[in-house]
Every structure is written in structure tokens, then in C-alpha cells.
Amino acid sequence: MRIIRLNEVINRTGLGKTSLYKFIKAKTFPQPIALGERAVGWVEAEVDQWITARVNERDLSKINTFPE
Known part of the structure; x- marks a missing residue:
């Protein structure tokens, strides 16, 4: 199992920090773990x-x- 930090998550997803934390708060993105x-x-x-x-x-x- 590999743990990745915030910068790598941002690079992989293309999300900004604010959007990422909005998804986390809404529980639609994996929750972070305390290191x-x-x-x-x-x-x-x-x-x-x-x-x-x-x-x-x-x-x-x-x-x-379907095409119209």
C-alpha cells in the first residue's frame, strides 16, 4: 500500500486544493488519513x-x- 501526499493527489486528479477538499467534505472523494x-x-x-x-x-x- 502506498500513501500519497496532497501535491500528488492534485497532480493526479487535476483538481485544485479547494475543489478537492469540497469533494472530501461531501464524502465523494476518498478520505485522507492522518500521518x-x-x-x-x-x-x-x-x-x-x-x-x-x-x-x-x-x-x-x-x-x-443517443444521437437525435
Whole structure:
């Protein structure tokens, strides 16, 4: 298991810090884990799963959209 820090999460997702924390608060993004008193990180696999789910949602919406 690999833990990634905020900068890597931002780079992987393309989200800004404010948007990222908005998703975390809404519980629609993997929750960070405490690494110390003032440090947090995310489980890499959970972030990757979140990204994959966004791609799958996009792909499903293309399949379910019929040309007029």
C-alpha cells in the first residue's frame, strides 16, 4: 500500500486544493488519513479508483446518449 501526499493527489486528479477538499467534505472523494500531527495522505489505490470511476461515468454517459 502506498500513501500519497496532497501535491500528488492534485497532480493526479487535476483538481485544485479547494475543489478537492469540497469533494472530501461531501464524502465523494476518498478520505485522507492522518500521518502525523499536521500531515495527511491518501491511499493511492483509493485515489486511482476514484479517477477510474470518473472515466467510467463519462464512458457510460456516452453510451447512454443517443444521437437525435
